[in-house]
Amino acid sequence: MLLALAVLLHLTVRDRLIGCALLFYATPWPVIAAGAAAAGLFWRWKKRRVLAATLALLTGAALAAWLRSSWQHHPQPATRGALRVVHWNVSRPARSLPAIAAWLRAQDADVITLAEGHSRRRSTLAQWQAEMPGYETVELIGEMTCLIRGRIVAREDRVLAANSYYALIRAEVRGHPLTILQIDINANLFRSRAHAFANLATIARPHLGENLLVLGDFNTPRESAFLDPLRAEMAQAFENAGHGLAETWPMPLPLLSLDQIWSGRRLRPVWCRHGYSARSDHRAVIADFDFVTARQDAISGLTRRAE
Numbered sequence: 001m002l003l004a005l006a007v008l009l010h011l012t013v014r015d016r017l018i019g020c021a022l023l024f025y026a027t028p029w030p031v032i033a034a035g036a037a038a039a040g041l042f043w044r045w046k047k048r049r050v051l052a053a054t055l056a057l058l059t060g061a062a063l064a065a066w067l068r069s070s071w072q073h074h075p076q077p078a079t080r081g082a083l084r085v086v087h088w089n090v091s092r093p094a095r096s097l098p099a100i101a102a103w104l105r106a107q108d109a110d111v112i113t114l115a116e117g118h119s120r121r122r123s124t125l126a127q128w129q130a131e132m133p134g135y136e137t138v139e140l141i142g143e144m145t146c147l148i149r150g151r152i153v154a155r156e157d158r159v160l161a162a163n164s165y166y167a168l169i170r171a172e173v174r175g176h177p178l179t180i181l182q183i184d185i186n187a188n189l190f191r192s193r194a195h196a197f198a199n200l201a202t203i204a205r206p207h208l209g210e211n212l213l214v215l216g217d218f219n220t221p222r223e224s225a226f227l228d229p230l231r232a233e234m235a236q237a238f239e240n241a242g243h244g245l246a247e248t249w250p251m252p253l254p255l256l257s258l259d260q261i262w263s264g265r266r267l268r269p270v271w272c273r274h275g276y277s278a279r280s281d282h283r284a285v286i287a288d289f290d291f292v293t294a295r296q297d298a299i300s301g302l303t304r305r306a307e
Contacts, residue, residue: 014225018192028255029066033059072242081270081288087215088284089115100279101131110149110173113182115217117145140167142184161196179207183216197226212264222257237261237287241269248283261287268292
């Protein structure tokens with residue numbers, strides 16, 4: 001009964017209803033497949049062959065749905081994009097910070113955003129500055145940290161909703177203006193994300209014509225209904241240019257795609273992958289983008305309207 005309800009949620013309202021959201025988040029397609037497989041084995045042992053066969057079909061269907069929605073196989077371009085961005089939840093590093101910084105340096109990113117880059121009780125700003133020379137580094141509300149290989153022109157960081165936060169950063173990177181909207185959404189499974197995502201859309205909307213990045217620990221899977229308005233206006237980097245499976249949490253067997261990078265129409269994702277590290281329970285997201293000129297954006301807009 002629970003498996004059937006979970007499937008129904010995935011195919012209909014998803015997490016729109018607060019009473020159903022917990023079940024939706026707790027039953028991604030791989031969990032439904034595993035639950036159906038276990039139940040099928042039990043009923044086969046009980047010699048309930050019809051029920052066992054039905055559950056075997058559900059297992060296959062759930063696996064197919066997971067691979068269809070999660071697996072991406074975009075080819076890696078011959079050259080890297082004009083802008084490289086990394087987002088990673090680094091789980092409030094202390095002694096592990098030097099090793100995490102070494103991994104980040106190896107990515108050669110222009111923009112690095114960190115969830116849980118510091119704790120409310122302890123700043124790690126000086127450590128990040130020492131480990132990441134060449135970056136302008138700021139600590140932000142909600143334990144977020146941002147490192148820019150360029151210049152930060154302006155910033156504001158505020159509450160997005162209850163226990164959810166955002167930072168709006170204007171920067172110059174590689175000779176281009178860049179608008180970065182870094183977020184950390186409340187992970188409470190019993191609280192609706194509706195208010196946080198409605199506010200996020202309101203904040204992002206005036207900047208859609210800019211070189212805009214929206215990224216962070218969404219604590220909400222890509223399949224969420226609350227991401228539909230964002231998807232209508234922006235590109236999800238992994239969906240548009242990724243390779244592999246989309247899930248980022250929890251390591252070492254990720255089941256949910258909580259960590260995401262989105263871009264406005266003036267930044268085109270050209271390659272995206274997820275990194276593995278034992279230093280955090282989240283996978284890092286590494287994405288390359290090309291800048292889109294105003295002329296290219298206008299032509300693309302005409303094409304979309306014609307379609």
